[in-house]
Amino acid sequence: MRVVIIGGSGHIGSYLTPRLVRAGHEVFCVTRGVKSPYRPDQAWKYVQHVVLDRDAEEAAGNFGERIVALNAQAVIDLTCYTPESAAQLAEALLGRLEHFLHCGTIWIHGHSCQVPTAEDAPRSPFGEYGIRKAAIEDYLLRLARTKGFPATLLHPGHLVGTGWNPINPQGNFNPDVFTTLARGGALPLPNLGLETVHHVHADDVAQAFVQALAHRSVALGESFHVVSAAALTLRGFAEGMYRWFGQEPRLEFYSWETWTTMVSEKDARATWDHIAHSPNCSIEKAKTLLGYQPRYTSFEAVQEAVTDMQRRTVIE
Template identity: 25%
Template sequence: MRILITGGAGFIASHIAERFVRAGHEVTVLDNLSHGDARRIPPQARLLQADLLSPQVGDLFKAWKPEVVCHHAAQIDVSTSLKQPLTDAATNILGTLALLLHCRNHGTRKIIYASSAAVYGTPLYLPVDENHPVKPLSFYGISKHSPEHYIEAYSSLYGLDYTILRYANVYGPRQDPTGEGGVISIFLNKLARGETPVIYGSGNQTRDFIYVQDIVSANAAALTAGSRQTLNVSCNRSTSVNELLHMLCRLSGRTVTPEYKPAQPGDIVHSVLSNRAAAASLNWTPRYSVLEGLKDTLASIGD
């Protein structure tokens, strides 16, 4: 199968590229390398270094005709979305729309779109399922949700198949601890440097943490399943920030006392996503507990 992976030099999608190459697929990675690292791309995959809106992308579609697009390229920094909403929308909304035009014009069968739990906003109930109201709290959440409507419309109007995957809090090897990096990568970076981890709020706030390899297996399943569906990809289990730091200290053999600071404005207190629909539609369940995923992440440091 010919698969185009956008953002394939980044944290999540580089792992997906490795899985797809191992499975024998023909893979091309599209990445402008503004945040990605070309060294993460498997040598069997081709790299097109370009922006989503570049004319080179149309040339690639015309010449190569990908059967599936696995779309992970995005502006993912919430603060950037608030400071530069035009840049955020250009990448996340217009970039996705450009891909959809290419898919329609060149016979792509399916798009797998990486969406986010950020589309839901403050949970009205837990666990959050796919029927939960969508009310994002940031421009980032808006710009991740808007493409879902375009994808659904392209499917209805032009027959493009799709699976939309709304990710919980993803962690694992290669995650960037700077900027809007996940709390796990930030904590690991602090521990490695002998610095004091900072916890905003009481630390009793909870999140649904999912290991990157479980995200990979959901994308692999979506190549042939989950047709025209929007699905949460999560562990369906909550872990507090305090618990998380405790596990990391225990696994790394370090003892630290975190610095507690006031909760950040707009921070959600509790979040957990239901994964029942993904389990049924993709025949998928997460294999890694948080503890197992943390062990693998720690073992990868220095690789």
């Protein structure tokens, strides 16, 4: 199949693009500029690169037609963040391809209610990112129902991979938290540390996209969660990482108001965003319909990333 992947050298694309090649597809990687992927792979020599500035092309009203000109049978969009962007591309592609796959987010659900959260749970997104992504999902699925647009949406959790910092047990991205754990220092957590995060390795997200292409007949017009098999509480996440470093857990718990005085404003904002959502999502639908089987647990994904952070001396 002739596949165009938009954003094919980013976090997910660095794993997905080579997987598409190995699955036998003819792959066109569309990127804003010439960028090295996060990980090397011999499959990249079989990829055809297309440089397109999405923002500039969309401003001129041309992006959809530029993608249409590549004559794809399938398009995978990893870089769409607004309903307007989704509409410009989908309307240009309507009736011109076999499969359109959009990368969403579990943030479409907003706060967790009944857990694990299934794909058909009511949407109550908050924050600009989640609200926009939920609107994109609604638009694409309506287009699938009313006009037969061949859309599939995959909703990843907190992405983990080598080359960037994963969410830590405080629910933010500060790599110093892992240094504290590695040295056996005391780690302050907000509240009781029972809020959740739900990681997923980028290669497992890549697996899900390839599986969705292979199971097109049951994937069309559907949304799927793509996360690890189980979410982690902040407390359990911290305790597990302490022990992985060979240390005994030393956790301290503070009220939210007190805890925010102990960290930077940036870290507090990130933590609040994650614990306010506290995602815990089901993957039964993806397992049943797509044959999705995550290779990595949340711990395994983070530990691989942290090992790479140690190699790059991001943490010591």
